[in-house]
Amino acid sequence: MNQHDPSEPIRSGDPILDIRGLTTAFARQSGAASGAAVARAVDTVSLRVRQGETLAVVGESGCGKTVLALSVLGLIPDPPGRVIEGEALYRGRDLLSMSESELQDVRGNHIAMIFQEPMTSLNPVFRVGEQIAEGYRLHKKASRTEAAERAVEMLGLVGIPNPAARAKSYPHELSGGMRQRVMIAMALACDPDLIFADEPTTALDVTIQAQILDLMRTLQRKKGSGILLITHDLGVVAETAQQVAVMYAGQVVEQADVAGLFATPAHPYTQGLLASVPRLGVKRVLAPIPGMVPGIFDLPEGCRFRPRCAQAFARCEAAPPLFRLSAARSARCWLCEKDAEASA
Amino acid sequence: MTALLQLFDVARHYQVTSGVLGLATGVAKAVDGVSLAIAPGESLGLVGESGCGKSTLARCVLGLDPLAGGRIEFQGRNIADWPQKDLRRQMQMVFQDPYSSLNPRMRVGSIVAEPLEIHSIGSSAERKAKTLELLGLVGLSADMAARYPHQLSGGQRQRVAVARALALNPALVVCDEPVSALDVSVQAQVLLLLQDLRERLGLTYLFISHDLAVVGQVCDRIAVMYLGKIVESAPSGLLVNDPQHPYTRALLSAVPVPDPNRQRQRQHLTGELPSPLNPPTGCPFHPRCPQVMDRCAKEFPPRFDIAAAAGTPSEADRFTHCWLYAPKESPR
Numbered sequence: 230m231n232q233h234d235p236s237e238p239i240r241s242g243d244p245i246l247d248i249r250g251l252t253t254a255f256a257r258q259s260g261a262a263s264g265a266a267v268a269r270a271v272d273t274v275s276l277r278v279r280q281g282e283t284l285a286v287v288g289e290s291g292c293g294k295t296v297l298a299l300s301v302l303g304l305i306p307d308p309p310g311r312v313i314e315g316e317a318l319y320r321g322r323d324l325l326s327m328s329e330s331e332l333q334d335v336r337g338n339h340i341a342m343i344f345q346e347p348m349t350s351l352n353p354v355f356r357v358g359e360q361i362a363e364g365y366r367l368h369k370k371a372s373r374t375e376a377a378e379r380a381v382e383m384l385g386l387v388g389i390p391n392p393a394a395r396a397k398s399y400p401h402e403l404s405g406g407m408r409q410r411v412m413i414a415m416a417l418a419c420d421p422d423l424i425f426a427d428e429p430t431t432a433l434d435v436t437i438q439a440q441i442l443d444l445m446r447t448l449q450r451k452k453g454s455g456i457l458l459i460t461h462d463l464g465v466v467a468e469t470a471q472q473v474a475v476m477y478a479g480q481v482v483e484q485a486d487v488a489g490l491f492a493t494p495a496h497p498y499t500q501g502l503l504a505s506v507p508r509l510g511v512k513r514v515l516a517p518i519p520g521m522v523p524g525i526f527d528l529p530e531g532c533r534f535r536p537r538c539a540q541a542f543a544r545c546e547a548a549p550p551l552f553r554l555s556a557a558r559s560a561r562c563w564l565c566e567k568d569a570e571a572s573a
Numbered sequence: 574m575t576a577l578l579q580l581f582d583v584a585r586h587y588q589v590t591s592g593v594l595g596l597a598t599g600v601a602k603a604v605d606g607v608s609l610a611i612a613p614g615e616s617l618g619l620v621g622e623s624g625c626g627k628s629t630l631a632r633c634v635l636g637l638d639p640l641a642g643g644r645i646e647f648q649g650r651n652i653a654d655w656p657q658k659d660l661r662r663q664m665q666m667v668f669q670d671p672y673s674s675l676n677p678r679m680r681v682g683s684i685v686a687e688p689l690e691i692h693s694i695g696s697s698a699e700r701k702a703k704t705l706e707l708l709g710l711v712g713l714s715a716d717m718a719a720r721y722p723h724q725l726s727g728g729q730r731q732r733v734a735v736a737r738a739l740a741l742n743p744a745l746v747v748c749d750e751p752v753s754a755l756d757v758s759v760q761a762q763v764l765l766l767l768q769d770l771r772e773r774l775g776l777t778y779l780f781i782s783h784d785l786a787v788v789g790q791v792c793d794r795i796a797v798m799y800l801g802k803i804v805e806s807a808p809s810g811l812l813v814n815d816p817q818h819p820y821t822r823a824l825l826s827a828v829p830v831p832d833p834n835r836q837r838q839r840q841h842l843t844g845e846l847p848s849p850l851n852p853p854t855g856c857p858f859h860p861r862c863p864q865v866m867d868r869c870a871k872e873f874p875p876r877f878d879i880a881a882a883a884g885t886p887s888e889a890d891r892f893t894h895c896w897l898y899a900p901k902e903s904p905r
Contacts (some may be wrong), residue, residue: 289756390844405623406845434622434783439827445838461757464829487833505761505811507790508814508832515790517761521726 244318245423245455246278246301251315251325253293255302256308257526268525270296270310272479276421278325278455285458285487289522293479294459298425301325302342303332307491319423334362338368345428348408349514351400358384358396360363383414389443406437413441417448424449427459442469449535459568463506467491473500478523478533485558495568496559497538530562576610576692577648578634578745583607584642585629587745590849601697601849603629605801606643608876613744616709616771616778617808618792620785620824624846626801627781631749634779636660647745662692665738669750671730674897675722680735681708682718688740707736711766728759735766739774751754785828788814797821800857801849801875807891816881819857868896 253271271293278284285329286294300306301317301324318323318424343352352360361383362376383390400408430438449456458470473482473490483496492527494500501518518535523529529536533547544563552569553559585604588597593653599708603626621627632638633875634645645652668674673685686704687904711732722730724775738746752760768791770776782788788795789809797805805818816822826840844861847853853860857887877898879891
């Protein structure tokens with residue numbers, strides 16, 4: 230049996246988060262014309278985030294990367310969605326079997342979230358300082374004064390000039406870059422050791438993005454937090470992550486360390502993604518992947534990438550398992566079968 | 574060489590009002606003194622961060638926004654003197670969001686045929702044939718003509734927008750962030766399509782994007798905009814590999830590169846884009862510029878041409894607006 234066993238560590242280290250065989254299903258909206266009744270938006274995903282390390286989850290829209298994060302955090306709206314299988318161990322405790330009150334103690338305190346759109350995730354009627362202080366006050370049982378001081382301290386830490394005055398601003402008075410810094414300040418106020426960042430810089434200009442990514446790196450180095458970074462931007466992956474998981478149609482199709490993934494992508498989808506990205510200063514012929522991402526209710530039989538894959542062959546009519554290629558790497562493709570390590 | 578499109582000192586100002594009385598409280602100079610030229614068959618990229626005025630400039634070029642100053646000549650004639658219908662026939666556009674730029678109640682076939690109908694081109698049968706030809710040109714099958722926009726994917730919708738833009742055989746196509754809303758693999762498909770169409774039909778593009786890598790891929794020449802002004806313009810390869818203006822350098826160094834082995838020194842820009850309502854004096858970049866000098870706060874630098882290095886074509890058309898490149902005034 231050369232299939233990767235999710236219970237076995239891919240690399241030694243101390244995982245903060247250990248996602249095992251997580252599956253989240255969504256019921257089809259009534260009235261939809263066709264497709265399956267239930268779709269697995271996240272299908273048997275196993276991932277690990279280690280201390281001080283950034284794991285990037287990459288994929289195009291609809292691949293399930295955001296649903297994965299929301300599932301782990303217990304934030305999937307039910308109905309229509311539900312986590313139907315798997316566990317997500319945070320320091321050995323399964324987040325998925327925690328009660329709502331246990332979860333509330335962990336979320337925002339030990340595990341923080343940074344979402345993509347700061348304008349919709351900040352409350353427009355409260356001053357940003359109060360919003361940062363709120364979580365700190367609740368989780369750390371701090372007084373209002375202490376919490377307010379902490380908010381100002383955090384604003385300073387994320388590089389907002391004149392933090393004491395800025396804490397009194399409302400979200401609409403701040404620019405997009407400032408608001409994203411506020412989101413980060415809020416996420417980090419309680420010193421979390423695990424951070425979920427869902428496209429944290431996608432809405433920002435490149436110069437502001439560079440500042441935010443540097444800031445996240447610095448804070449990570451200081452506190453040794455683990456980061457699960459969700460992004461579609463391969464440039465951001467190359468510059469911030471150590472480990473990468475590529476998702477396609479709900480499944481992890483390739484997992485590798487960042488250098489290995491970019492040097493020798495194993496899965497045809499990863500290869501296609503890398504060939505699709507225009508590079509600065511290198512005029513080359515782009516080789517896009519033909520076709521488009523299938524909807525989760527209309528997944529093709531067998532390998533889900535098969536209809537778009539130039540290297541597809543007869544075998545691909547059966548769904549390939551995630552082959553383990555080395556200690557640091559696995560890929561869900563029949564072409565990788567010959568290179569798969571026989572796991573004893 | 575006659576330019577197809579030429580901008581002379583173009584300005585577009587917005588009155589900013591406040592309160593219930595709508596009193597004018599200031600003027601935002603969204604575009605402030607831009608001069609540019611695009612040769613026939615050329616693809617000019619316009620890059621800059623949000624709020625720099627690049628989309629406003631596109632609207633001015635298309636004749637959709639009134640100018641506060643300067644003039645725009647298309648085929649040697651001021652666009653204000655062109656009959657609107659004739660201008661639109663020669664100049665078309667593709668916008669960022671294919672979800673909102675296509676009428677949801679029209680079928681794809683009617684969307685693509687509409688420009689032909691408005692301009693009364695051909696008989697009904699000829700228009701139908703032309704529509705199918707256009708769909709084929711952008712890589713859509715004929716049966717797509719009967720579909721509605723919501724039945725298409727984002728990439729397919731953007732192909733429909735491109736087909737509609739090409740229906741009248743325009744000389745110039747203004748593309749405003751045409752691939753920004755698309756996923757990586759689909760983005761590459763649309764970029765390839767735009768490149769291919771340009772070669773086949775001899776199109777001229779004004780291509781606006783915030784993504785330098787995308788612009789470098791499709792454009793012959795790139796102009797960099799900052800707070801309503803062009804700060805540098807050069808052939809794509811030169812601009813990306815040998816940027817002159819400190820802002821261009823900072824912008825390039827901030828772009829994440831998909832290569833984990835690449836070691837680089839990031840030039841950090843501190844602060845944020847100032848408001849066009851209250852722009853800094855002199856060079857608008859001076860408060861954030863790592864190489865700022867006394868002079869920069871006092872006057873905006875004029876255009877300084879960068880001499881072509883030995884071995885490069887002398888018609889490089891490379892210039893920057895930065896005092897660092899001012900010729901030495903007198904021998905000391």
